[in-house]
Amino acid sequence: MNNTIRVTKIFHFEMAHALDGHDGLCQHIHGHSYVLEVCLIGKPDPNPQSPKQGMVMDFADLKGIINRLIISRFDHALVVRQDSNTHRLQANNPNARIVAVPFQPTCENMLPYFASLLTHELPHGVALHHLRLHETASAFAEWYASDNDH
Numbered sequence: 483m484n485n486t487i488r489v490t491k492i493f494h495f496e497m498a499h500a501l502d503g504h505d506g507l508c509q510h511i512h513g514h515s516y517v518l519e520v521c522l523i524g525k526p527d528p529n530p531q532s533p534k535q536g537m538v539m540d541f542a543d544l545k546g547i548i549n550r551l552i553i554s555r556f557d558h559a560l561v562v563r564q565d566s567n568t569h570r571l572q573a574n575n576p577n578a579r580i581v582a583v584p585f586q587p588t589c590e591n592m593l594p595y596f597a598s599l600l601t602h603e604l605p606h607g608v609a610l611h612h613l614r615l616h617e618t619a620s621a622f623a624e625w626y627a628s629d630n631d632h
């Protein structure tokens with residue numbers, strides 16, 4: 483049956499970051515209104531007894547997972563590389579919600595990290611097809627499962 487379907491849900495969060503060592507303005511602490519598009523692929527549940535009949539994955543369940551794994555942690559946070567000067571200077575700032583990561587927190591580097599968080603949480607038969615992360619209205623990066631081996 484030709485019913486492999488991609489479903490996408492869009493999330494918004496506000497996040498600050500600083501790119502230590504960058505040769506421009508991004509070295510400074512600044513923020514973006516991020517837009518994360520999560521695209522899953524699978525087949526709609528054919529079971530007429532299932533409350534999820536006709537769904538690849540309930541959008542509400544996807545929302546719950548993204549909120550728990552990503553939004554609750556990164557929204558209104560300052561994300562810094564764990565070995566950066568910014569982290570050292572901000573680590574004890576009581577007014578900052580710091581998330582230290584082991585990579586430069588660019589849009590590009592956030593994507594495989596988000597993908598790795600997400601792939602383990604998806605139900606059987608549902609796969610992550612791609613993620614798109616908008617940093618601004620005109621700039622985004624994408625991660626595709628098909629471009630990456632697991």
Ligand SMILES: [Zn+2]
Pocket residue numbers: 499508512513514617
């Ligand atoms: Zn930025």
